[in-house]
Amino acid sequence: MVFVTGLLLIGIGVRAQESTPEATESAGKTLFFDDFNYPGTDAPDFSDHGWIVRTVDGWPGIPGAIWSKDSISIIDDPDQAGNRLIEMHASSDGTTIHQAQMCQQRKFFEGTYASRVYFNDKPASGPDGDNIVETFYQISPLAFDLDPNYSELDYEYLPNGGWGVLNSYLAVTSWETFRLTPWLADNVSSSRNKSFDGWHTLVMQVADGKIKYYVDGKLNDTQGGKYYPEVPMSMNYNLWFIDGGQIDSKDLRQYVEQVDWSFNAANTVLSPDEVNAQVEQMRANQVSYVNTVPAHDPPLDSPCNF
Numbered sequence: 275m276v277f278v279t280g281l282l283l284i285g286i287g288v289r290a291q292e293s294t295p296e297a298t299e300s301a302g303k304t305l306f307f308d309d310f311n312y313p314g315t316d317a318p319d320f321s322d323h324g325w326i327v328r329t330v331d332g333w334p335g336i337p338g339a340i341w342s343k344d345s346i347s348i349i350d351d352p353d354q355a356g357n358r359l360i361e362m363h364a365s366s367d368g369t370t371i372h373q374a375q376m377c378q379q380r381k382f383f384e385g386t387y388a389s390r391v392y393f394n395d396k397p398a399s400g401p402d403g404d405n406i407v408e409t410f411y412q413i414s415p416l417a418f419d420l421d422p423n424y425s426e427l428d429y430e431y432l433p434n435g436g437w438g439v440l441n442s443y444l445a446v447t448s449w450e451t452f453r454l455t456p457w458l459a460d461n462v463s464s465s466r467n468k469s470f471d472g473w474h475t476l477v478m479q480v481a482d483g484k485i486k487y488y489v490d491g492k493l494n495d496t497q498g499g500k501y502y503p504e505v506p507m508s509m510n511y512n513l514w515f516i517d518g519g520q521i522d523s524k525d526l527r528q529y530v531e532q533v534d535w536s537f538n539a540a541n542t543v544l545s546p547d548e549v550n551a552q553v554e555q556m557r558a559n560q561v562s563y564v565n566t567v568p569a570h571d572p573p574l575d576s577p578c579n580f
Contacts, residue, residue: 304385304540306378306509307553309562310360310533315346323563328375328512328578333454334407335514336371345374345513351534359392360533364513366404367526375512377578378536380414381570383506385540387412387427387478388549391511392532395433395442395471400527405436405519408531410476412507415580419453420460425503427485429476433469436516443467446487446494448501464495473534477546491546506570508577509536540567 312320315327328341345364351357362374389410396402411428426449433442447463466489477488484498513531521527535553544552556564 304542304567305552305564306382306536306538306540306567307556307561307564308536309358309557310348310535311358311562312348314348315343319563323565324379326377326576326578328377330579332580334512335373336366336517336520339371339373339515341373341375345372346376357534360511362511362513362531362533363528364406364515365526365528366515366520368520368522368524371515373512373514374531375510375514375578377576378509379569380508380574380576381506381567382412382509382538382540383503384480385538385542386544386549387480387509388476388537388544388546388553389509389511390473390475390534390553392473392534393431393433393444393470394530395469397527398530401521401523401525402527403434403521404527404529405432405434405516406529407432407436407512407514407516408529409510409512410533411510411512412478412503413510413577414503414505414507415575415577416452416454420451420458422451423504424449424451425505425507426461427478427480427503427507429478429487429489431470432516433471434519436519439465439467441467442469442471444470444489444494446497448485448497448503450500462497462499462501464497466494475546475550477544477549479543481543488546506574508574509538510577538567 327343327346347361349359349361351359364374365372391410393408408431414425416424428447430445435441443465445463445465447461450460452459474490479486483502486496487494
């Protein structure tokens with residue numbers, strides 16, 4: 275596969291939410307960008323643009339947890355007039371558990387993935403301490419236990435620790451495969467043990483057999499080998515509780531993760547600075563949605579329906 279570096283959007287001049295021929299041509303016909311400028315997740319454009327809010331049962335998280343459309347909302351950005359944000363909600367009272375997940379079409383493979391997300395160290399309300407996972411990730415379905423073609427690339431922030439770690443940390447993980455029961459994971463992972471409370475720009479380069487994970491412009495880790503993805507994936511976000519990691523409390527606590535924008539340049543390696551430049555230029559030209567990454571033929575199932 276041939277990769278192009280340094281792709282820039284020049285003079286888009288678009289002042290509508292939908293992509294136009296001019297925007298598609300400037301984007302090299304391989305760009306996905308969504309600024310989430312929707313009135314809500316029930317707006318027709320939200321689903322027409324490939325997004326699904328998960329409502330089906332299953333892993334990850336607490337068995338029996340509820341995944342519902344009410345777990346995802348779109349709000350005004352309190353810090354930037356006219357901007358809108360995705361807001362994911364997860365809650366627990368020790369008995370009833372709500373978790374959140376949002377999925378894009380499964381059609382992305384090599385290239386550059388990016389998103390600006392807000393990680394929270396504290397719950398929006400209620401007592402703190404649950405092992406909660408705040409994410410941006412790419413994934414394909416597991417066809418069977420230890421499926422060698424399974425592909426998953428993760429940013430996971432655990433503000434209260436988890437999986438044997440007591441303190442806040444951000445993990446980046448590339449997967450070969452796994453088995454759910456009994457649990458067996460074949461992956462490579464690294465972590466930075468500190469607070470990541472606040473806004474962060476996450477950029478993932480997938481090319482030439484390597485996955486490079488950047489956080490706020492700095493290279494966090496390079497992974498690859500057998501952990502390099504083999505099949506198309508979907509861009510996803512979820513917010514969920516680690517099974518066995520809840521505090522002993524019946525008080526309701528509610529956790530939040532926010533997303534400002536989502537980006538993919540297919541078959542194109544962009545630096546974090548180049549990603550930011552493209553996003554800033556599209557916003558300056560009031561381009562809030564571009565989708566010129568070809569759909570997979572035939573269509574592939576969304577992770578929100580796994």
